[in-house]
Amino acid sequence: xxxxxxxxxxxxxxxxxxxxxxxxxxxxxxxxxxxxxxxxxxxxxxxxxxxxxxxxxxxxxxxxxxxxxxxxxxxxxxxxxxxxxx
Amino acid sequence: xxxxxxxxxxxxxxxxxxxxxxxxxxxxxxxxxxxxxxxxxxxxxxxxxxxxxxxxxxxxxxxxxxxxxxxxxxxxxxxxxxxxxx
Numbered sequence: 059x060x061x062x063x064x065x066x067x068x069x070x071x072x073x074x075x076x077x078x079x080x081x082x083x084x085x086x087x088x089x090x091x092x093x094x095x096x097x098x099x100x101x102x103x104x105x106x107x108x109x110x111x112x113x114x115x116x117x118x119x120x121x122x123x124x125x126x127x128x129x130x131x132x133x134x135x136x137x138x139x140x141x142x143x144x
Numbered sequence: 145x146x147x148x149x150x151x152x153x154x155x156x157x158x159x160x161x162x163x164x165x166x167x168x169x170x171x172x173x174x175x176x177x178x179x180x181x182x183x184x185x186x187x188x189x190x191x192x193x194x195x196x197x198x199x200x201x202x203x204x205x206x207x208x209x210x211x212x213x214x215x216x217x218x219x220x221x222x223x224x225x226x227x228x229x230x
Contacts, residue, residue, distance in 0.1 A: 077173070077175060078172075078173060078174055078175045079171075079172070079173045080170070080171070080172050080173075081169075081170070081171045081172075082168070082169065082170050082171075083167075083168065083169040084166070084167070084168050085165075085166070085167045085168075086164075086165070086166050086167075087163070087164060087165045087166075088164055089163060089164045096197040096198070099197070100193065100194070100197060103193045103196070104190065104193060107186065107189045107190060107193060108186070110189070111182040111185070111186060112182070
């Protein structure tokens with residue numbers, strides 16, 4: 059199963075809500091334990107890039123960071139506010 | 145099952161290879177069909193950000209983009225070159 063399949067299996071539920079959502083996952087598999095992690099810093103830069111494309115508030119973003127010896131995962135979940143009707 | 149769990153189930157295999165890898169997934173669930181997609185443009189900007197943290201060649205990156213009416217998914221898989229011993 060690929061990650062793309064995973065996203066597909068989650069789709070029907072979210073489509074029902076008719077919300078726009080953006081999810082970003084960054085997974086880093088390290089070959090050595092004692093390397094510095096750049097994911098926390100990377101997070102802010104990713105958010106800056108996304109803000110160029112969509113207007114989001116800090117409140118609309120939830121961030122999850124998990125780390126163990128070999129793997130770090132950064133998860134950003136963004137609920138995109140409804141656009142005003144023009 | 146969360147996406148984080150998915151990453152965990154794939155770990156043993158990749159750890160065996162002792163490679164460093166970075167995987168980025170961007171999933172966008174749209175509430176309307178005819179919106180412009182910003183993911184292709186976002187891709188290049190994400191790569192520019194990552195290049196600030198790690199040295200990667202264009203050849204080390206594979207990109208997958210899938211799109212249907214409600215969902216777009218951008219997948220970046222990056223194999224991080226081994227660092228020279230210092």
